Amino acid sequence: MSSSLPSWSELPPGGIIVEPGNSVERHTGDWRTFKPIINNDKCIRCMLCWVYCPDGVIRIIDQEYVDSRGRKWDIILDIDYDHCKGCGICVEECPVDAIDFVEEVK
Amino acid sequence: MERSMLRVKQKRVALNSNHAVAYAVRDVDVDVIAAYPITPQTTIMEKLSEMVANGEIDAELIHVESEHSALSAVVGASAAGARVFTATSSQGLELMHEVLHIASGMRLPIVMAVPTRALSAPISIWNDYSDLMNTRDTSWITLIASTAQEVYDSIIQAYMVAEDPRVLLPVMVAYDGFLMSHTYEPLNIPEDPTAIRELVPRRDRITLDIDKPVTMGTITDPRWYYEIKYQQVKAMQNASLVLKETSKTLHEVLGRKYEPVEGYKMDDAEVAILTYGGLFGTVQEAVDIIRDKGLDIGAIRLRQWRPFPSEELTHLMHDIDTIIVIDRAISYGASIQGPVALEVYPIAARMGVHVFSVIAGIGQRTVLEKDIMGIVNKVLDYLDQGVIPLRSIYWGVRGGE
Structure with a gap:
C-alpha cells in the first residue's frame, strides 16, 4: 500500500518535519461530513466567519457583486474546501444565516 | 604503551554514587538541569545545585513541580539543542513514564540517573529494581552500574552514546538506591575535566531553530508511524556498536574497561x-x-x-x-x-x-x-x-x- 512513500531510512530521525509550512499539502477537507456554503446574496460582509474559522479557510476575494436588494459589494466570500473540516462554527456564528450547511455524501 | 600517552591524570576521591553522578554531569558541561526531589535521588540534585550556585557548572537549573515536568523541561531544552540532565527514582520514574516515550520518540539525547527504588504501595523508600524494569519498552538505552566508579564513567559514556548521530536516543544510568547512592567508595576522577569535554564534542543535530523552523513530535497517520518507530529499532541496534566503541575510548582515556x-x-x-x-x-x-x-x-x-x-x-x-x-x-x-x-x-x-x-x-x-x-x-x-x-x-x- 505504501511502497511509493519513503522508507524508514529516508525520513528525518523521529519524523521531524524539516519543511516548514507544508501543512497546506495535507488536505483535511476529506474529514468533512457537512459542507458550509456561503450565500453571497444574504451575506452582509461582517467577516465574523473569517474571524471564527479555526482553520483559516474563509477566503476574501476581490470581486464586484450586486445583491438582490441592489447593494454593491467590492468582495465576495468563498471557502477553501481542500482544508475546511466542516466544523460548522461559521454556520453557528453567521448573524444573518447566510451560510448553509449541507450534508455531503461521498 | 601508546595508550598510556592518552590516559588522563586522575585523582583519588571518596564519593557515593549520587555524588559521582553530579561530578560526571559537571565534567561533561551540561547546559540545562531539571529535577524534582525524591528519595534516594535527592542528593544528586543537592550536589548539582551547589555546583551551579558555586559557578562550577555553567547551567540553568530549573526547579519544577513534578517529575513529569522535570522530564518535559529537559525534553524542551534538548529539542532546542541544549545538553541536558535529569534524575529520579521510583514513583518519580513512574510519573515520567509517558514522557520517557516522547523523549526517545523525538530522538533526544537526554541523560538521566536512576538510583533504583521499590514502588508503592505499600510505600518503600528502599531499594529494588521495580522502577527501572517498568521502563523496559521505552526505547531508552539503559546501563546498570555496580560501583560508584562505574556510575561516574557511565554518565560520561551516556553522553557519548546518546549524542552520537547514529544513535540519538536517551540514556538511563541506573544503580542501587541507598546501597550505592548513599554508600561512599573510592574512585578516580580526572583532575582536569577538559579531557572529558573532548570526549563529548558538541555535534550537529536537527534542533528547534527560528532561522530554520522544524516541527518535532508531530502527528503521524498509519502511513508514517511504523517507519518512524522502526528508526528507533535501528538506532537501538546502532547503540550496541557505539557502546562498544565508546567503551574502548573510555578504556584508553580513563583506564577502565566495561563490557555489556x-x-x-x-x-x-x-x-x-x-x-x-x-x-x-x-x-x-x-x-x-x-x-x-x-x-x-x-x-x-x-x-x-x-x-x-x-x-x-x-x-x-x-x-x-x-x-x-x-x-x-x-x-x-x-x-x-x-x-x-x-x-x-x-x-x-x-x-x-x-x-x-x-x-x-x-x-x-x-x-x-x-x-x-x-x-x-x-x-x-x-x-x-x-x-x-x-x-x-x-x-x-x-x-x-
Missing part, C-alpha cells in the same frame, strides 16, 4: 549466577566461597540492559549447563517472574542451558553471601531431582514455598 556483560571465574564454570547492580559484589564473594567447596561456579554481571547484549551473553554462557538469574524486581503473573530471567531464557533455550529465576532483595530485603549460597544449594537440589521449575524461586519470603 562481565564474567567472573567463568572459564571452567558449569553453573553461573547472573545479576546486576551492586549485588554483583556479594555474588562474587559467594562464588569464591562456593568454589572453595568444590563447585565449578562463575558469575555474570549484566551491565547493558538495553540494548540487551544477546551475542555477548551467548558467548559467556557457552560452556555452562545451568544459569541462575537473580532479579530484584517482579514481573507479576509472567511465566517466570524475574524480568532479566525472562530475557535470558530464549538465549539459554537455544543453547540447552537450564534457567532458574530467583527473586531476592525486594524492598531491600538484605541479600548476603549466605543467601547466595542458599540459592545455589536450592538449585542443586532441584537439579538432583531433575526438576526445572517453570516459575521463579522467591528467596527469603516468609511462608514461601
